[in-house]
Amino acid sequence: MGKITLSQVTKSFGDVQVIPPLDLEINDGEFVVFVGPSGCGKSTLLRLIAGLEDVTSGRIEIDGAEATELPPAKRRLAMVFQSYALYPHMSVRKNIAFPMKMANVPEDEQARRIESAAKALNLTDYLDRKPGQLSGGQRQRVAIGRAIVREPAAFLFDEPLSNLDAALRVGMRLEISELHERLATTMIYVTHDQVEAMTMADKIVVLRAGHIEQVGSPLDLYRAPRNLFVAGFIGSPKMNFIEGQTAAAHGAHTIGIRPEHIEVSATEGLWQGRVAVSEHLGSDSFFHVHDTGLADVITVRASGEIGFRHGDTIFMTPREDQLHRFGADGLRL
């Protein structure tokens, strides 16, 4: 129903190639997240799939059928935009009905689908309001409702949660995940927030400058990042990278160790440093350690009970089995 295949797809704006040749397969029913820093081409890639941008070369197939030249409306994809892109002069009901009205769906069928979408998204009481009278989360749900009623082959989300406040974002994240479980439709989700990527995805596609750096399940990426970029991008706080002699001792150009894989102690350990900033979250504490002689700053994560303060001396021991080793070319050894 919603298998999407990109083969050798490129995109140039003038002389600038933003997407170098790229291959990607998205299976039916998968929740795929494109993640990467801003300007990495993830939104462009989504718009290529949507048909809002023309590919410069290459092929896009949807369900095995050539879709490269198809106009957006014919691709049976529904998109949820970052700004929600609701039609401000139409009521919620009319917004949701719009794609069906354009497709000449019979009135009673329209009403039925609006009813069920509104029920699923808790919008029943708001159907006659205008988008301007809704809160951010409600607008987001209307945008999703407008996508659902088209019964598309796949949903495309373009940073849909970036305009919401933190609490709402967590809630909507759950709702979208639940929606995916219920509909079992392919979803492609673009975000720069790796927490969203980790929590929602079946498959994460990490992009940098249009290149796919790695494709895999969230835990694959966390446990075995293919290169330094993925290692640094996935995981929060970031992985620590250490070069020089310490790395050479492990037979690598760079070694990486995640903050949560370092044991801390006030009295003894492999590495020594001075705490510069400590962040206490209650459940966890993060310490930013300077003067280790290894890197500018080493971040460690410890349980919330451990309290170091600014200027304290701290001893750290990395867990050997959790060390990531990278060669001089940045690739995993």
Added chain:
Amino acid sequence: MSTKASRAAARLMISPSVILLLGWMLIPLGLTLYFSFLRYNLLMPGDNPFVGLENYSYFLTDPGFTAAIWNTLALVLGVLVITIGGGIVLALLLDQPMWGQGIVRILVIAPFFVMPTVSALVWKNMFLNPVNGLFAHLFKALGLQPYDFLAQAPLLSIIGIVSWQWLPFATLILLTALQSLDSEQLEAAEMDGAKPLSRFWHIMLPHLARAITVVVLIQTIFLLSVFAEILVTTNGGPGYASTNLTYLIYVQSLLQYDVGMGSAGGVVAIILANIVAIFLMRMIGKNLEA
């Protein structure tokens, strides 16, 4: 601005401008009202007796009055339809990316900078003149009889001239409105399967509604008082065929030196303008809210 003292200070500080504006408007209005009740003709010096509504009854029963009312309405409506229709088309075209966009936009705005008298003269002598005008040459080149626009279709010609002047204004306002439309909305509509025409009808036009309202309101105010174009081209003629209310008042008061009659005409014009304004606000004013 919420303490008593600051509000009092604010009132004190804006009072000079309010008083000035009030004086500016109320004194002429009061004098006009006062003159409209007097027999006050500059050709008949002497005392100016109070004559009640005599001026009004003469003005309203003037053979040109009914014609002037209809001409005024036809002029306003005609120009509004042409400028808004044409303005939307031009705005849509100018919004497309194209070579030389900046220059084209300036050219489109240019007619608005030409003063009404000059543009009317240019039109009268260079385009509409039945002997030397460009249109006359065009007609002759096609083997047709030259058409004397200002004599045969005076009101339509003036509507054309005034539309030419106001088209840039409408285009400019509508273009800026069009540019403020969120492109994601158009893309969403495209994804939703809307063809270009439905995108225009369902997304762009509702978005333009407020700008169109502004254009209608502002243009109506100015179009009710079109004068220079008529004076320069047709002098209100032939007969009363192109006399609007403003021009009729000019004829009554200045050509006949009748201050009382002119003032009465002015008051009638004020009342009519307000009736039009009330209708406009009723019909389209709600677009300006929210």
